Amino acid sequence: MFSLDLLLATLLAVTAAALLLYVFTANAHSFTERARDAQAQADAFIESENALKTCEADGGAALCEGGVVLVNEIKKLPDEAYAETKKENRKENENRVCVTRIALFGGKQTAVQYCAERGDLK
Amino acid sequence: MNRRAFVFSLEALLTLLAAITLVLLVLPPTRNAETDWNSLQRNALAQDLLETSVKQKSLARELYAFADGDEDAKRALSERWTALLSKTGAVCFKLEAGSGSLETECAGTKRFAATASRALFDGFALREAKLALYFDS
Numbered sequence: 001m002f003s004l005d006l007l008l009a010t011l012l013a014v015t016a017a018a019l020l021l022y023v024f025t026a027n028a029h030s031f032t033e034r035a036r037d038a039q040a041q042a043d044a045f046i047e048s049e050n051a052l053k054t055c056e057a058d059g060g061a062a063l064c065e066g067g068v069v070l071v072n073e074i075k076k077l078p079d080e081a082y083a084e085t086k087k088e089n090r091k092e093n094e095n096r097v098c099v100t101r102i103a104l105f106g107g108k109q110t111a112v113q114y115c116a117e118r119g120d121l122k
Numbered sequence: 123m124n125r126r127a128f129v130f131s132l133e134a135l136l137t138l139l140a141a142i143t144l145v146l147l148v149l150p151p152t153r154n155a156e157t158d159w160n161s162l163q164r165n166a167l168a169q170d171l172l173e174t175s176v177k178q179k180s181l182a183r184e185l186y187a188f189a190d191g192d193e194d195a196k197r198a199l200s201e202r203w204t205a206l207l208s209k210t211g212a213v214c215f216k217l218e219a220g221s222g223s224l225e226t227e228c229a230g231t232k233r234f235a236a237t238a239s240r241a242l243f244d245g246f247a248l249r250e251a252k253l254a255l256y257f258d259s
Binding site: 010013021100103111 | 134137138140141142144145163166167170171174175177178180181202206207209210211
C-alpha cells in the first residue's frame with residue numbers, strides 16, 4: 001500500500017514535470033529558433049546584392065537611407081510612418097521577429113529593419 | 123482517518139513536492155530569452171556601425187580625421203550618427219578614437235550599453251576606436 005502510494009505520486013510528479021519542461025522549453029526553443037532564423041535571413045538579405053538592387057529599383061540607393069526592410073522589400077517611410085512601424089513592432093507577438101541592422105547602401109550607412117513573420121521563416 | 127493512511131499521504135505529498143522542486147531548479151531560464159536577444163541585437167548594431175565605418179573609404183577617412191581631432195569630422199559624425207541611431211532605438215552614443223572624443227546628448231536614461239571597438243590604420247598610425255551605444259530599456 002505504502003509503495004503503491006509512493007509509486008503513483010512519483011509517476012504523477014514525473015509526468016507533471018515532463019509536461020512543464022516540455023511547455024517551457026518548447027516556448028524558449030521556438031523563440032530562439034525564430035530569432036536565429038530571422039537574424040540569418042536579415043544577414044543574408046542585407047549582405048546580398050538583392051538588397052541593393054531592391055533599393056535601387058525603389059528609385060535610387062539614396063532613397064534607402066533611413067528605410068525599413070519589411071519581409072523582403074525595402075520601403076522608404078516618412079518619419080511618422082516609421083514611428084508607427086516601430087510602435088507596431090514593440091507589440092511583437094510570437095509570430096513576428098524583427099532585426100535591425102546598419103548596412104552600407106550606395107556607400108551610405110543605413111538603418112534597415114528586417115521583420116520576419118512565422119510563415120516566412122523557413 | 124487512521125494514522126497509517128496519514129503517514130502514507132504525507133509521504134506521497136513530500137515526494138511530489140520534492141519532484142516539483144527538482145524540476146523547477148533544472149528548468150532553463152526561459153524568461154530571459156527575449157532580453158538576451160535584445161542585448162545581442164544591440165551589440166550587433168554597435169559592431170555594424172563601426173564595421174561599415176571602416177569598410178567604406180570615405181567613411182573611414184572621416185573616422186581617421188576624427189581620431190586626429192578634426193572638429194568638422196566630429197560635427198559631421200555626430201549629426202549623421204545621431205540621425206541614424208535614432209532609427210534603431212539608441213538614445214545616445216559615445217565614440218573615442220585617438221585624440222577624438224564625442225559624447226552626444228542623451229534623449230533618455232542610459233540603462234543599457236552596447237560596445238564595440240575596431241583598430242584604425244590610416245597608413246601611418248594605428249589607433250583604436252571605441253564605441254558605446256546607449257539604450258533606455
